[in-house]
Amino acid sequence: MYYYFLFPALYLYFVWRLVRGIRRRGEIRSEITWLTFLTAFLMIRFVFCCLVPTISQQAAAAVLVLALLGMIGLNLGLFRRYDRWIEAQEKKE
Secondary structure (H helix, E strand, O other), X not given: OOHHHHHHHHHHHHXXXXXXXXXXXXXXXXXXXXXXXXXXXXHHHHHHHXXXXXXXXXXXXXXXXXXXXXXXXXHHHHHHHHHHHHHHHXXXX
């Protein structure tokens, strides 16, 4: 029961911290990481529970490994984009 309230609360908290960090041009890497992994967890859970409930353990493990690699790549890409945005903002000033 608490699961349904915990994830939206965590998600909104990290979105709030992300928006606050962007406005202050602060360090937001942890917020990006939390949001991408929470999103991936919710998407994978939805796929496993709702769309493919009879998936084998080997296939589930392969999907989880691929999702982890994808989230790591997405995090690194978002970090680079944010760093470039900060540099562009500093050049404008």
